[in-house]
Amino acid sequence: MSSKVNITSAFWGRYRQLVRTEMIPFQWNVLNDTAGITIEKERLNDEGIPSEKSHAMENFRIAAGRTKGTHYGWTFQDSDVYKWLEAVAYSLREKMDPELEAKAHEVIDLIAEAQEPDGYLDTYFSILGLQYRYKSLAGSHELYCMGHFIEAAVAYFEATGNEKVLAVAKKAADNIDENFGPDEGKIHGYDGHEEIEIGLLRLYHSTGEKRYLKLAKYFLMERGKHPNFFKEQAAVYDGPNALSGIEKAPNTYFQNHKPVLEMDTAEGHAVRVVYLCTALADLAATTGDKEVYEACKRLWNNITRKRMYITGGIGSTVNGESFTLDYDLPNDTMYCETCAAVGLIFFARQMLRIEPKAEYAEVMERALYNCALAGMALDGKHFFYVNPLEVNPLKSKLDPTKSHVKPVRPSWLGCACCPPNLARLLTSLDDYVYTVSENTILVNLYMDSDSTIELPNGRVKIKQETRFPWDNEARVIVKNDTDSHIRIGIRLPGWADNTLVGAIGNMEIGDVESGYQYFTVEPSCECSAGLTFEIPIRRNYASPLVSEDVGKVAISKGPFIYCLEGADNGIDLNTISLPETAELKYAYEDNLLGGVGVITAEGRRTKASEEAETEGLYLNVKPKTEPASLKFIPYYAWANRGENEMLVWLRES
Ligand code: FUB
Ligand code: ZN
Numbered sequence: 001m002s003s004k005v006n007i008t009s010a011f012w013g014r015y016r017q018l019v020r021t022e023m024i025p026f027q028w029n030v031l032n033d034t035a036g037i038t039i040e041k042e043r044l045n046d047e048g049i050p051s052e053k054s055h056a057m058e059n060f061r062i063a064a065g066r067t068k069g070t071h072y073g074w075t076f077q078d079s080d081v082y083k084w085l086e087a088v089a090y091s092l093r094e095k096m097d098p099e100l101e102a103k104a105h106e107v108i109d110l111i112a113e114a115q116e117p118d119g120y121l122d123t124y125f126s127i128l129g130l131q132y133r134y135k136s137l138a139g140s141h142e143l144y145c146m147g148h149f150i151e152a153a154v155a156y157f158e159a160t161g162n163e164k165v166l167a168v169a170k171k172a173a174d175n176i177d178e179n180f181g182p183d184e185g186k187i188h189g190y191d192g193h194e195e196i197e198i199g200l201l202r203l204y205h206s207t208g209e210k211r212y213l214k215l216a217k218y219f220l221m222e223r224g225k226h227p228n229f230f231k232e233q234a235a236v237y238d239g240p241n242a243l244s245g246i247e248k249a250p251n252t253y254f255q256n257h258k259p260v261l262e263m264d265t266a267e268g269h270a271v272r273v274v275y276l277c278t279a280l281a282d283l284a285a286t287t288g289d290k291e292v293y294e295a296c297k298r299l300w301n302n303i304t305r306k307r308m309y310i311t312g313g314i315g316s317t318v319n320g321e322s323f324t325l326d327y328d329l330p331n332d333t334m335y336c337e338t339c340a341a342v343g344l345i346f347f348a349r350q351m352l353r354i355e356p357k358a359e360y361a362e363v364m365e366r367a368l369y370n371c372a373l374a375g376m377a378l379d380g381k382h383f384f385y386v387n388p389l390e391v392n393p394l395k396s397k398l399d400p401t402k403s404h405v406k407p408v409r410p411s412w413l414g415c416a417c418c419p420p421n422l423a424r425l426l427t428s429l430d431d432y433v434y435t436v437s438e439n440t441i442l443v444n445l446y447m448d449s450d451s452t453i454e455l456p457n458g459r460v461k462i463k464q465e466t467r468f469p470w471d472n473e474a475r476v477i478v479k480n481d482t483d484s485h486i487r488i489g490i491r492l493p494g495w496a497d498n499t500l501v502g503a504i505g506n507m508e509i510g511d512v513e514s515g516y517q518y519f520t521v522e523p524s525c526e527c528s529a530g531l532t533f534e535i536p537i538r539r540n541y542a543s544p545l546v547s548e549d550v551g552k553v554a555i556s557k558g559p560f561i562y563c564l565e566g567a568d569n570g571i572d573l574n575t576i577s578l579p580e581t582a583e584l585k586y587a588y589e590d591n592l593l594g595g596v597g598v599i600t601a602e603g604r605r606t607k608a609s610e611e612a613e614t615e616g617l618y619l620n621v622k623p624k625t626e627p628a629s630l631k632f633i634p635y636y637a638w639a640n641r642g643e644n645e646m647l648v649w650l651r652e653s
Contacts, residue, residue: 134179311387385417439456451463
């Protein structure tokens with residue numbers, strides 16, 4: 001039997017159920033073009049982006065020879081189907097559903113039929129010309145798509161034991177292995193979008209086949225050694241478009257500017273960076289390679305200490321959906337793609353496998369409860385691609401530099417990477433609660449849950465009883481059924497002022513190391529640790545080097561970052577300020593936004609003087625302020641009450 005974490009948390013249970021009952025069926029209809037929705041373009045000026053329909057399943061039917069037609073959509077349209085399948089796998093792992101399983105089998109059969117006899121799998125080139133495959137890797141996303149398929153296949157195999165899907169994945173990986181690598185006659189290159197590395201490592205973990213580990217390592221280490229690789233391929237490519245032109249992007253966009261082990265700043269497309277880092281950290285955890293881990297740490301530190309928003313969002317510009325430079329964190333033009341926050345969570349999880357530092361879990365929690373969760377509406381049927389920290393709907397409509405910043409979540413997006421990424425994260429959230437190594441279990445996330453964890457010497461039952469995030473108490477009950485002493489490391493959260501920890505039974509309190517309070521539990525015994533957190537409302541200040549946030553404050557409580565929204569606070573949110581002395585009060589509102597903790601305060605609103613209305617923009621009269629009652633809601637819950645303004649960082653007065 002393998003480990004099983006059963007999440008019983010009301011907060012997360014609702015989301016996970018939403019994914020199962022709303023999002024997965026909804027996405028199924030979208031993939032089959034039967035959802036009856038209008039798919040929005042990401043940006044006003046994205047004329048060339050194919051977005052009228054998904055066509056993703058139809059692409060597979062055409063590639064399999066079941067129907068006639070041509071490919072439609074992005075070169076990576078296949079990955080929408082794969083991410084759907086991966087979310088289905090986790091969903092079935094949690095709760096068997098024969099109807100859903102039948103749909104998944106239908107999809108697996110279709111994918112197997114669309115696979116070429118030699119294992120190659122990509123509908124774009126199967127339909128438009130196999131002779132062009134692997135020849136335009138800057139934009140073709142072939143390995144990216146196969147990486148997503150391999151991830152889905154491993155997840156599905158591990159959840160259900162389905163051998164067929166694993167066989168298709170191995171055949172695809174073998175095809176890649178035959179075509180790429182250092183040997184003469186093979187392609188000495190890699191994909192324009194990292195992902196295959198994650199897939200191959202997962203396939204290695206599941207099958208133990210060392211070739212997959214070797215190939216993942218090859219792709220990671222080859223990157224950046226030959227920075228002209230994409231341009232050289234493009235110069236002689238004469239096949240179908242495959243996002244051609246993308247190779248002209250700077251090498252940093254693809255993390256192709258230098259070898260990965262020499263990188264110390266996160267450059268380029270944010271999702272690509274965190275996928276690269278996830279695979280690198282997995283490689284370091286798997287092989288114990290110190291040099292690889294040092295590279296991971298440098299990238300982690302650069303991202304989380306200099307380039308990450310307070311919400312856990314990353315990617316400061318729409319231009320290339322990219323990182324820019326240290327401390328450049330504009331609040332209303334940024335990107336903060338949902339996928340990038342999801343990828344940062346993947347990265348954090350792998351870092352925890354290498355080194356038990358609470359810092360990794362803190363970032364994981366920050367991105368999860370804020371940027372990632374904001375990616376989905378409370379109805380589970382509307383999604384953000386971009387997660388701003390400041391929005392004015394009129395500016396989004398009329399200022400072309402903000403057209404990507406949507407004030408309301410669309411039903412779906414032409415480039416549909418984010419919703420299914422969120423679905424696979426939420427359905428696999430059980431994988432993030434604990435980190436297990438040898439005889440140590442780290443409690444990373446507080447979540448009401450009931451789990452069985454397999455250790456080398458037997459089984460441990462671990463139960464969390466808590467109403468967190470809406471309550472400040474947790475009890476962690478451990479039943480050690482192994483015949484050895486085990487160590488439990490309970491994270492002492494950074495958002496708590498004081499965490500009182502008491503042990504009951506044969507649980508010996510140990511040291512605090514890197515943010516975890518350790519306990520030793522004797523063999524064959526049951527005991528528990530009770531925790532009471534003091535969770536203050538906090539005022540957060542950014543480094544003064546973040547020019548956009550100087551003089552401003554952001555409010556948080558526990559893992560949640562709070563924001564002001566128009567629905568509670570009217571228009572022109574930028575005229576609002578929060579006095580340094582204002583008392584911040586907390587209350588839980590059962591009937592608001594599915595039940596949320598709100599924070600209220602007496603603030604000030606700056607009024608335009610009467611002269612300003614008649615005499616123009618610039619006056620020598622200081623505007624007056626008047627009292628304003630303020631109400632803050634958790635950031636993740638914004639944009640669920642129609643189109644309105646939103647603000648995270650507000651002036652402090
Ligand atoms: O290129 C595939 C995915 O589409 C990226 O990860 C997203 O940023 C979106 O561009
Ligand atoms: Zn995305």
